[in-house]
Amino acid sequence: MDVEKIRGDFPILKRKINNKPLVxxxxxxxxxxxxxxxxxxxxxxxNHNANPHRSIYTLCDEATQIYEKSRGKVSKFxxxxxxxxxxxxxxxxxxxxxxxxxxxxxxxxxxxxILLTIMEHHANIVPxxxxxxxxxxxxxxxxxxxxxxKMDTINDMITKNTKxxxxxxxxxxxxxxxxxxxxxxxxHDNGSLFVVDGAxxxxxxxxxxxxIDCDFLAFSGHKMLAPMNIGVLYGKKEIxxxxxxxxRGSDMIKEVQLTESVWNDSPWKFEAxxxxxxxxxxxxxxxDYLKGVGLDNISGYEEKLTEYALEKLxxxxxxxxxxxxxxxxxxxxISFNIGGVHSHDIAYILDEFGVAIRSGHMCAQPLLRRFGFxxxxxxxxYLYNAKEEIDTFVEGLEKVKKVFGK
Amino acid sequence: xxxxMYQEQIIERYRNPVNIGTVENPDATAKDYNPSCxxxxxxxxxxxxxxxxxxxxxxHGCAISQSSTDLLMDLVKxxxxxxxxxxxxxxxxEKVGIPFSPLRLKCAxxxxxxxKLALYSYLGK
Numbered sequence: 048m049d050v051e052k053i054r055g056d057f058p059i060l061k062r063k064i065n066n067k068p069l070v071x072x073x074x075x076x077x078x079x080x081x082x083x084x085x086x087x088x089x090x091x092x093x094n095h096n097a098n099p100h101r102s103i104y105t106l107c108d109e110a111t112q113i114y115e116k117s118r119g120k121v122s123k124f125x126x127x128x129x130x131x132x133x134x135x136x137x138x139x140x141x142x143x144x145x146x147x148x149x150x151x152x153x154x155x156x157x158x159x160x161i162l163l164t165i166m167e168h169h170a171n172i173v174p175x176x177x178x179x180x181x182x183x184x185x186x187x188x189x190x191x192x193x194x195x196x197k198m199d200t201i202n203d204m205i206t207k208n209t210k211x212x213x214x215x216x217x218x219x220x221x222x223x224x225x226x227x228x229x230x231x232x233x234x235h236d237n238g239s240l241f242v243v244d245g246a247x248x249x250x251x252x253x254x255x256x257x258x259i260d261c262d263f264l265a266f267s268g269h270k271m272l273a274p275m276n277i278g279v280l281y282g283k284k285e286i287x288x289x290x291x292x293x294x295r296g297s298d299m300i301k302e303v304q305l306t307e308s309v310w311n312d313s314p315w316k317f318e319a320x321x322x323x324x325x326x327x328x329x330x331x332x333x334x335d336y337l338k339g340v341g342l343d344n345i346s347g348y349e350e351k352l353t354e355y356a357l358e359k360l361x362x363x364x365x366x367x368x369x370x371x372x373x374x375x376x377x378x379x380x381i382s383f384n385i386g387g388v389h390s391h392d393i394a395y396i397l398d399e400f401g402v403a404i405r406s407g408h409m410c411a412q413p414l415l416r417r418f419g420f421x422x423x424x425x426x427x428x429y430l431y432n433a434k435e436e437i438d439t440f441v442e443g444l445e446k447v448k449k450v451f452g453k
Numbered sequence: 454x455x456x457x458m459y460q461e462q463i464i465e466r467y468r469n470p471v472n473i474g475t476v477e478n479p480d481a482t483a484k485d486y487n488p489s490c491x492x493x494x495x496x497x498x499x500x501x502x503x504x505x506x507x508x509x510x511x512x513h514g515c516a517i518s519q520s521s522t523d524l525l526m527d528l529v530k531x532x533x534x535x536x537x538x539x540x541x542x543x544x545x546x547e548k549v550g551i552p553f554s555p556l557r558l559k560c561a562x563x564x565x566x567x568x569k570l571a572l573y574s575y576l577g578k
Contacts, residue, residue, distance in 0.1 A: 387468070391490050391515035391560065392459075399456055408491035421513045422491050450459050451516075 048344045056081040057431050067401030070436040075427035076405050077269045087332035088325045117327035124334045126255040134280040134314040139246040140170040142265030142280035145293040147174035157182030159210045164188040165417050166218045169410040171244045194221035194370035211240045216248035220409045221370050222380030227259050252346040272333035277326025287313040294319040345430045349379035352428045359441045365453050379428040388451045390424040400443040467516035472526035474509040483570035487563050492518045494567045503534045522564025
C-alpha cells in the first residue's frame with residue numbers, strides 16, 4: 048500500500064491548520080474525500096444532472112443510469128444477492144429508523160424483546176427506545192473490560208420473545224469487532240431478525256452480507272470517502288418487500304388516487320422524493336477507490352498504525368485508555384483520557400498542532416458510563432494517515448499535559 | 454486561535470473551583486447541557502429579599518465551561534436580581550477577559566445560560 052500516493056489523492060491534506068499541516072485523526076466521525084470522488088460529483092453536475100426516474104430525455108436517462116449503477120456497485124461491494132436489496136438513505140441513523148418504524152413498529156407487540164449491546168452508538172439505541180411505548184422491552188448485552196462482547200451471556204439473554212437482535216459490527220469508541228456471524232446464527236436459531244450496524248466496519252474491512260447472513264445492514268457513505276447524506280440500508284429482499292414504506296410521497300408510488308396509493312416495489316418504495324444522485328455517484332466512486340487499495344490492505348495498515356500509536360501512548364504517563372488492549376482489539380480506534388483534563392481541552396490544544404481528534408461522548412453515552420467516563424478523546428485512523436502524524440499527535444498530548452501542569 | 458485561552462486563572466479555577474457545591478433549600482435551581490460534548494452545569498441559588506445570598510454550581514465538563522461558571526458566581530454573588538438580570542453575555546465575557554473561539558463560546562456561556570434559566574424560574578415564581 049503506497050500511503051504517500053494515497054495522501055496525494057486527498058486535497059484537504061494539503062491544508063494548514065494553525066500554520067501546521069492538517070493531521071486528520073477523526074475518520075471514525077467522517078472521512079476525507081479523494082480527488083476521484085470530488086471529480087465524479089463535479090462531472091455529474093457538469094454533464095449529467097437531471098431528476099432520475101422522471102422523464103425520458105437523455106439527461107434524465109443518464110442520471111437514472113448513474114443512480115441505479117451506483118446501487119449495483121454497492122450491492123456487489125457487500126455481496127448482496129440482488130441490487131434491489133440496497134436502499135439508499137441519508138446515513139446509518141436513517142437506515143436504523145426505517146427498520147424501527149417500518150419493521151418493528153408494525154411487527155412487534157407488548158412483551159416482545161429487542162436485544163442490543165451496551166457498546167451501541169446512539170443510532171442503534173434511540174430508535175428502538177420508541178418501541179417501549181408498545182410495551183417492547185430492550186435488553187443489552189454487556190462487555191468485558193477489554194471491550195469485547197460477553198458472548199457467553201447471549202444464550203441466556205435471548206428468549207422466545209426476542210424478535211430483533213441488533214448489534215454494532217465495529218464499535219466507534221473501542222474499535223472492537225464483534226463476531227456478527229456467530230451472533231447472527233444465535234439470533235436466527237431463535238427466530239429473531241438480525242440487524243447489523245456497519246457504520247464503522249464497512250469503510251475499513253471486507254463485509255459480506257451473505258457470509259454474515261444478516262437481515263439488515265446499515266452504513267454511511269461519508270465514513271468511507273463518499274459525500275455526506277448518502278448511506279445504505281441493505282435488507283433481504285423478502286423482508287423489504289413485506290415492509291411498509293417509511294417516508295411517503297413522490298417516486299415511491301406506482302399509482303396515486305385521492306385517498307389511496309399503490310406503493311412502488313422495494314427498494315424504491317423506501318426512497319421518497321428526489322434522491323441524492325451526487326451522493327450515489329460519489330459512493331460508487333469511493334467504493335472503486337477502496338477496492339483499488341483493497342479492504343484487507345486498509346485494515347492491515349490501520350492495525351499497524353494502531354500498534355505504533357498504542358506503543359507511544361503507553362509511554363505517556365497519565366494517559367488512560369478507555370479500554371486497554373492490543374492493536375488487534377482496537378482496530379484503528381483509540382479512545383483515551385488524560386487524568387484531570389477534559390477531552391474538549393485535549394482536542395482544543397491538539398488543534399494548535401493541526402491535529403483533529405474527536406472529543407465528547409462519542410454518541411455512545413451508555414458505553415462511556417459503563418467504563419465510568421462522561422467524555423473521552425478519540426483518535427481514529429484511515430488509509431491516508433501517516434506514521435509521522437502519530438508523532439505530531441503525541442507531541443500535542445505532551446503539550447496538553449504541560450498546559451494543565453500534569 | 455491560540456492557547457491564550459488557557460490562562461492561569463482558568464486552569465486554577467478548573468482545578469480548584471471556589472463556588473462548587475449545593476446550597477441549602479435553594480429558591481431556584483436550573484440545569485442545562487451542551488449537547489455536542491455532553492457538558493453539564495447545575496446552578497442553585499438562595500435569595501434574600503431578591504439579593505443573591507448564596508449561589509453554587511455542580512457540573513462536568515471542560516476547563517472553559519466549568520471555570521467560567523465558577524467566575525460567573527463571583528460576579529453575581531450578593532447582587533440584586535435586577536442588577537444580575539441586566540448582565541448581558543457580552544458584559545460577562547468582557548469580565549472573564551479571554552478571547553474565546555466561536556466553538557468555545559458555547560462552553561464559556563453554558564454556566565451563564567443556566568444562571569439566566571435559574572433567574573427566570575425565580576422571577577416566574
